[in-house]
Amino acid sequence: MSTHIHLLSGLGDKGPAAIVVETNGKRLLLDAGGALHPGESITWAGGLDVDAMLISHDHIDHIGGVAELPETIPLYCTPLVANALPKHRAWQPLPARGSLMVEGIKVTTGQAGHSLGGVWLHLDVDGGIFYSGDACFESRLFPFDTPPAAHTALLDGSYGNYDQPQENCLQAICQQLEQPLVLPVPETGRALEMALWLSEEADRRQLPFAIDPIIRDNLAALLALPSDLRRPGLDSAISALLKRQSASQPVLRLVSDRNDTPDQWPNYQLLHTGYLTPERQAQLAAGEVRWQRWNVHLRASHLVALADQLRATQVVPLFTPLTGNCLSDWQQRLGQRLCTHRSLEIHPHTAGRSTAHLTV
Structure with missing residues (x-):
């Protein structure tokens, strides 16, 4: 059975994070981002049907859309991130560093170097799917944990080609x-x-x-x-x-x-x-x-280094423009690993080499 990744929001520009991974008959939502700008609404949540949601951290563009979804959907986050949930919203704990089963899928978490209670997410399906949420190698305070290998890497590209230390x-x-x-x-x-x-x-x-x-x-x-x-x-x-x-x-x-x-x-x-x-x-x-920027996201060379560390064969830079010179820069940095499609399909027998397909 193939795994499908649907990038509902967060691809091609800085915007709310919302990604659905459909695998083994289950649909998991990775983050539920709200609008970054006051007065704006989000569109990705309408009619969405998922079995569970996993929240990487508590910033508005990753958690602000929770209120738009039915409260019956099981929600997983760390206890510190739960403080930012809508009042009385039920939740189940993600470890700050560890593994658990969610809807029959092994989910591993680690410190993402970005915020209090924030984690990256790794799904143990079809060679591994890694989602960084927002991440940084340079925090003086928050560590970044080495993740397991992953065939597919969905990485924080918020800074585009910026690469100043x-x-x-x-x-x-x-x-x-x-x-x-x-x-x-x-x-x-x-x-x-x-x-x-x-x-x-x-x-x-x-x-x-x-x-x-x-x-x-x-x-x-x-x-x-x-x-x-x-x-x-x-x-x-x-x-x-x-x-x-x-x-x-x-x-x-x-x-x-x-x-x-x-x-x-x-x-x-x-x-x-x-x-x-x-x-x-x-x-x-x-x-x-x-x-004046204070680095809290992966700069360009660090995104590539993380993709290399994961041994990923398909890489999606998220929250960054993917047109014109920006796209050319990512193509130069990532080569054939770069994926810019809104929907990806991973076949179990070919996980380990690029298998991304555009779904219209």
Whole structure:
């Protein structure tokens, strides 16, 4: 029996993540992403029939569509990710690192290096299907676990052909720290490692610093996890930051992103470090806000390295444009392994070499 992969959303551009894997008579949904932009609706969930859903992490473009699906669908996620589910939504635990059976299919998870409670997913069917969700090799705080081999790799390509190391990003941010700044960030993602880094920089420059209470709470939640679920050597720094009071008149403020706008922070400059909505792109073009990336996704060479590590023979870069020069760049990097079709079919007797077919 063939395995079919249906990329409902997230192929060809930055958008909600929603992928159905149909195998052994079962249909599993990998992530249930919501709209990235305020006021937008999602279209992938209409009439969807699946046996279970697996959520990689709690960011809106991976979990925000759960409310659009029937509550009778079994949902699997880690306990920390469950905190972001709609109130009273039933769920079953995914291990932070380990394996379980879901609808008769072995699912293995590991740390994805991106966010608190976030995992990658590996399905043990037809040579292996690996889905990274959002992933990063460069986090100072979150580890990335080596996954099992997989014939098919569905990988976080959010950064396209961008390939600058994290150290370059830190140097660029350092040049902007001598003025009052507000940095809005996802509270379970880069917020935690940025809190550590910014507190060190603030001390070095003798600048008053503050972080949102919810970011502080999430740092405490991270510290309460088994020590192998965070990078080694940082526990004392996390503990010290948790004991430290936020300054009453800070020059640097790390805040949970609540769609902050410049008029909400009249005495500060907003510095964004991640994805910009169209509204924020307009603010950046008008000089109303600043932007400097902090790496939280796989950069291009790391995506290729992960595909190599998996020994994948078909690779789908997700959440990235796949036209024009962008497509040419992926073709050059991945060669015959590159798949850009919205539906893939894997035959058991040929798993191990490229078997992707376009389904119209």
